[in-house]
Structure formats: C-alpha cells, structure tokens
C-alpha cells in the first residue's frame with residue numbers, strides 16, 4: 310500500500326515503529342487504553358498457542374487492519390502504520406540471558422517527542438540537573454566526542470563521550486570517568502550505552518533506552534528500559550535510580566519553551582552540542598515535521 314492514503318495520522322509518524330505500552334502494563338489486565346497522536350486506542354493482549362499476541366484498535370481512526378502492524382519486542386508493544394521505513398532496531402543486549410532487564414515505567418511529560426530525545430542526548434546538563442549523581446561542579450565541561458550518521462542502518466551515533474560522574478550507576482563504588490555511547494535508532498527512540506567498570510563483563514556496557522510515545526506534538530509518554538550488568542542491586546533500587554533521574558529531567562523539559570523543537574537554529578552551538586546538531590540535521594533531511602516548532606507558529610498545547 311501507499312503511505313500517502315493515510316491522512317489521519319501525522320505524516321512523519323507513518324511508517325515508524327512507535328512504542329505504545331510496556332508489556333508489564335498487561336500483568337493485571339488484558340486490555341489497556343492509550344493514545345497516539347491524539348487518537349484513542351485499545352491494545353488487547355491474547356495468549357495464542359502460549360504466545361502473547363497484541364491487537365490494536367483505534368476508536369475513531371479509519372485505518373484498515375491490514376495497514377496496522379504490531380509486534381512485541383524488548384518488553385514493549387510497538388505499532389507501525391503503513392509500510393515500515395525500516396525494521397525495528399536491534400537491541401542485542403536484551404537477549405543476553407544473564408543481563409538484568411529492568412523496565413522503569415512510563416512518564417507523562419508535557420513536551421514534544423523531539424525535546425524528550427534531545428534532552429536524553431545532552432551531557433552538558435548532568436552537573437546542573439543531576440547534581441551529585443551524573444555530574445558535579447567543577448567537572449562541567451563536555452569533552453569533544455565523535456558523531457556519525459551510520460547510513461546502512463540510518464542511525465546517529467556518538468562515541469568517545471567521557472564524563473566524570475559522582476554516582477554513575479546504583480552499584481558505583483566511587484566517582485568515575487564514565488564512557489558513554491549514544492545511539493539514535495529512530496527519531497523517537499534513543500539508546501545510551503554506559504561502560505560500567507564495576508561490571509562483570511556480561512554485556513559490554515549498561516544500556517538505558519528511551520522510547521517516546523507521542524500522545525500529541527506537545528505531550529509524551531517516555532518509556533524507559535535499562536539492561537544492566539548488575540547482579541547485586543535489587544530491581545526496586547535500579548528502578549528508583551532511574552526514576553530519580555527522570556524526575557529531575559521532567560520539570561526542565563516542561564519549562565523549556567517553545568515545547569516543540571525548533572530545528573533550524575541552535576542558540577549558540579558549541580562542540581558539546583555536536584550530537585544535538587546532528588539529530589536536528591537528520592530530522593531536517595527526513596523532512597520530519599512532527600513536534601517541530603516553526604518560527605511563525607504560535608504554540609497550541611494539546
């Protein structure tokens with residue numbers, strides 16, 4: 310089918326794999342109601358031949374069932390409307406049996422999906438927003454790092470990112486220089502690899518994933534997943550660690566105006582912004598418009 314015949318969903322979202330729920334949300338119930346781009350929908354979980362199968366039904370969006378693809382992956386339910394632009398990204402660490410898979414819940418945030426991702430990619434805010442955990446003064450400088458567009462998978466990667474952190478992970482014994490690798494797997498999905506020197510080497514790095522569910526252009530559910538090489542911390546401690554960090558980010562995001570992301574200009578771009586700049590250029594190259602602030606636009610908050 311042609312994606313051009315689906316005017317009801319924002320064009321940028323057609324063909325994208327988009328997260329809608331964590332499979333954990335189905336522990337107590339077979340159905341959950343949620344939203345995508347302002348459209349209410351129901352996700353139904355059935356067990357067929359011992360396999361969990363999900364079906365999605367929109368309340369008032371005229372889409373043929375054959376145009377809706379659904380899959381469960383990495384503990385989440387994903388939707389793609391229309392022809393996929395590319396397959397859902399690979400996350401090999403999720404399949405490593407000894408690694409701890411820790412879904413950390415979903416956070417409602419009044420911001421655009423793109424600001425949610427951009428904030429996740431930004432190391433410069435660590436000492437100011439996550440003081441004493443992910444950063445602290447006077448170690449505020451972001452050292453130069455490498456950014457590349459990996460054309461074969463259409464992803465943006467930043468490597469050789471180093472930051473001195475007081476408490477890099479729940480199991481960190483002391484401050485450490487932490488090495489990060491950032492991966493933007495699609496416009497709404499970003500993954501952070503954090504080399505954990507205290508770890509036992511089950512996976513090369515701890516993994517923190519941010520999957521954005523766009524409720525509207527200015528309201529998101531941010532789903533977080535961690536995959537950790539940590540055999541000692543309790544699940545509760547690991548979830549609380551991530552919750553604490555995200556709770557610090559939420560008010561910053563909600564006060565960042567405009568809520569939508571202007572793509573054309575970065576205030577005063579510095580070397581620290583190389584990844585954000587690459588992300589914005591990549592969105593421009595894709596003709597991406599969802600959650601983008603136009604200079605002439607008065608912001609309507611949905």
Ligand SMILES: [Fe+2]
Pocket residue numbers: 428429434438439554557558
């Ligand atoms: Fe943050």
